[in-house]
Amino acid sequence: MVSRTTADYESLAYAGCKAVNEPAFWAGFDRSSGDGFYDYFRQITEYEPKRAAKFCIDHYCWLCINPKEAEDVGLAREVISIIPDFIQCDNVLGIGEIGLNKNSKNELLILEEHIQLAVDHDQMILVHTPHLEDKLKGTKLIVDALNNHSKIDHSKVIIDHVEEHTAKIVLSNGYWAGMTLYPESKVTPNRAIDMLEIFGNENVWLNSACDWGISDPLSVPKAALEMRRRGYDDEYIDDIVYKNPVKFMSQCDKFKLR
Amino acid sequence: MDARIKLIDVAAFLDRVERHGQTDDYRYHALKEAINELQSDEIGRVAKILNRFSDHSTEPIDKADIQGAFGAPNPNNK
Numbered sequence: 001m002v003s004r005t006t007a008d009y010e011s012l013a014y015a016g017c018k019a020v021n022e023p024a025f026w027a028g029f030d031r032s033s034g035d036g037f038y039d040y041f042r043q044i045t046e047y048e049p050k051r052a053a054k055f056c057i058d059h060y061c062w063l064c065i066n067p068k069e070a071e072d073v074g075l076a077r078e079v080i081s082i083i084p085d086f087i088q089c090d091n092v093l094g095i096g097e098i099g100l101n102k103n104s105k106n107e108l109l110i111l112e113e114h115i116q117l118a119v120d121h122d123q124m125i126l127v128h129t130p131h132l133e134d135k136l137k138g139t140k141l142i143v144d145a146l147n148n149h150s151k152i153d154h155s156k157v158i159i160d161h162v163e164e165h166t167a168k169i170v171l172s173n174g175y176w177a178g179m180t181l182y183p184e185s186k187v188t189p190n191r192a193i194d195m196l197e198i199f200g201n202e203n204v205w206l207n208s209a210c211d212w213g214i215s216d217p218l219s220v221p222k223a224a225l226e227m228r229r230r231g232y233d234d235e236y237i238d239d240i241v242y243k244n245p246v247k248f249m250s251q252c253d254k255f256k257l258r
Numbered sequence: 259m260d261a262r263i264k265l266i267d268v269a270a271f272l273d274r275v276e277r278h279g280q281t282d283d284y285r286y287h288a289l290k291e292a293i294n295e296l297q298s299d300e301i302g303r304v305a306k307i308l309n310r311f312s313d314h315s316t317e318p319i320d321k322a323d324i325q326g327a328f329g330a331p332n333p334n335n336k
Binding site (some may be wrong): 130141163 | 329
């Protein structure tokens with residue numbers, strides 16, 4: 001997790017975490033060249049797995065240029081051209097987190113080119129949806145772009161950052177829905193559990209945001225505790241926090257828990 | 259208690275905005291309109307509030323000039 005300290009890996013290990021999956025995402029600033037991404041892809045395919053392994057955590061990742069930097073089509077295409085060099089790395093699960101940020105024409109163009117890249121290389125897809133006022137529109141545009149591609153296996157696509165007004169759009173189209181948990185600014189553990197009660201627990205996973213903002217790697221364990229407070233049994237909690245993500249990621253042959 | 263604290267925080271925020279003369283901000287008006295949903299007798303308040311805070315246009319914008327978001331669609335951006 002490039003934006004986190006080694007102590008965070010240690011905390012995750014103490015909480016019982018077996019594996020993490022890290023999407024390629026924004027670095028907190030815009031990178032100036034394809035070379036910057038080449039080094040970044042080396043970091044998440046070579047260095048981060050070693051850092052996680054010190055705490056007996058398996059590290060997996062996804063590759064792309066994130067939507068925040070996709071407005072620059074020239075840079076985006078340069079990055080897309082180097083992704084095939086890394087796709088066969090042992091810890092790469094697929095293409096992600098692709099998607100939209102401000103719902104622009106260029107972002108949509110690069111999203112479509114990432115989707116084609118995933119299809120060409122038979123890769124799973126992890127999608128980021130925009131935040132705040134842009135989420136509803138962006139989720140609809142993303143689902144349309146995926147639905148328009150005849151070769152997409154919907155069960156191998158997870159659309160992340162769903163909220164109460166977008167979860168049904170994702171799930172009713174046969175995609176997996178990701179609920180990224182934050183301490184306060186976006187979906188909290190309590191709201192995520194509310195959504196599980198409303199939309200069910202099929203094809204849904206919870207994940208802890210571990211980004212540059214205020215986020216908490218232990219959000220999923222905290223959601224598990226909240227589920228226990230609400231009276232859910234161990235089997236239900238295990239389905240949500242462990243079996244569901246394992247089921248989704250196991251569609252990639254490279255995903256193997258030790 | 260948690261909901262009580264959050265409701266009081268919202269009230270304090272509205273008082274603060276008005277005290278400092280910032281009520282021209284479109285997000286202040288979006289927030290006040292969204293608060294009406296809390297008085298609904300139907301389940302589904304969260305989705306309704308999120309929908310009120312959402313851009314309902316359907317076509318991609320020409321260019322992303324910024325990377326962030328503001329919390330509510332700006333009525334001046336048609």
